[in-house]
Amino acid sequence: MNVESYLQRRQKRVDAALKKLIGGSEKPPAKLVRAMRYGLFSGGKRIRPILALASGEALGTNITRILPFACALEMIHSYSLVHDDLPAMDDDDLRRGKPTNHIVFGEAMAILAGDGLLTEAFRVMSEAALKTGQDKPAALQAMLEVARGAGMAGMVGGQVADVESEKLKPTRKRVQYIHTRKTGALLRASVRVGALIGGASKRQYEQLDNFGASIGLVFQVADDILDVEGGTLKTGKRVGRDTDLNKATYPAAMGMQKTKAYARDLLGEALSALDPFDSKADPLREIARFVVERAVPTNK
């Protein structure tokens, strides 16, 4: 399979679904809708929703049932970026080469747009879960996993640990603590959501969750490598910005060579977890390879 065309197709599918979710009949203030949409449609690659869909695909599920939960994951990811960019947080004026939300709409609106995206994510999941034909306990478990992945012991907790660590030496333990939570937890939750809505057996769920744990980390490891070695295109950020800020990164904690070896180890773990699955899990396999290859090419 061609992973790039797969990713593009899925991205379009997610974008089309997301467009329908913000707005609606109850007439929220127009400026709020604009600020929420600006946060949601700013060139994101939709990795979390695509992981949720691909996990469902690995089980042979019709992805339409997973789509609303996939969109909710992206809404939560978007809110976190809007809040992370705020002056009181990372104080970023640009994201993916475009002015950040608070630069365009002002700080108050950016805070509220983030709050709105987070809240609407749960509205979207509740609505989807109530539909006839959805397995209600599975949908509730998926919502719980999303809330855990995004909450105080997940993404928000990781962001706090990251902010707190700026004055501290980045040790491997500290970096691992931050990234399993800040980015890993929601990525892992994405895979869980696909598995749950896809009706995974207990054993299938465990294997997919192992895949999710590895993939959740390797994204950040690859990102850290690209940030040092030339990731401007990818992130729209200046190369080396994380190092400037003495941020907790893997290369800073364990050196570049060990970081690259760690990325390949995680890829190996991710792929092993998928051994019990047939070719329907190829999208998951290819996504994992794609992420690691960009940062640590085999033939270089």
Next chain:
Amino acid sequence: MNVESYLQRRQKRVDAALKKLIGGSEKPPAKLVRAMRYGLFSGGKRIRPILALASGEALGTNITRILPFACALEMIHSYSLVHDDLPAMDDDDLRRGKPTNHIVFGEAMAILAGDGLLTEAFRVMSEAALKTGQDKPAALQAMLEVARGAGMAGMVGGQVADVESEKLKPTRKRVQYIHTRKTGALLRASVRVGALIGGASKRQYEQLDNFGASIGLVFQVADDILDVEGGTLKTGKRVGRDTDLNKATYPAAMGMQKTKAYARDLLGEALSALDPFDSKADPLREIARFVVERAVPTNK
């Protein structure tokens, strides 16, 4: 019944339940937990959770089943206060006579504590909904009502409209638009939550929802009156602060006499909506009377 002792008893019950919900086994960062608890335990009267419990009581439900949802409503209310107080929003240093969250923990932590409280509210509801014995569709519908009440067409939308209206003349229409959303929507959702988890029939749900619509508005109307005539004790804010900021209030839009008449009209509507219910709805009746009597005493 003595409404003040009823409110105290219920407040204690809610506080005890809330204490158990933040922290737990997954070890979120300690400072985040402190900031979230500071937001949650700062002298709130727990009106939203009490309304949810009292609605369930009106139907004869054991309130234990409603308690987690009631707590979630308070967590959402708390997050909204933490974010509203931020420098980019209302820029308040004091709330209920205590330093606000960002004054104590810093702005970044206050943003994240709010995000955490909002996310954990849905974690708490999902966990409760998954429990054996909970009616899953009713629990999902309750979560949907909470998300709608708190989201872009509810509380967040109302807050945006409020921020936007600071430069505009407060007309009755504009004030009504803001308050049905900013405070009314989550109060109304609270009554709905109690009705849904309490297993209301269609007709009971409609009557309780009518009560919720009136009570949701009258809280704000009473608050606006007390803010002008001496509510310092109640809110911890300086009297007249809302007027200083040219905020959208009922007295500013329609004059004090009409505002007081409107409060009594809303009380009448709220009480009529409860006509079909027996004495089990007395807590709801007394709460409504209590709110209006404090602002517009009958014997004055």
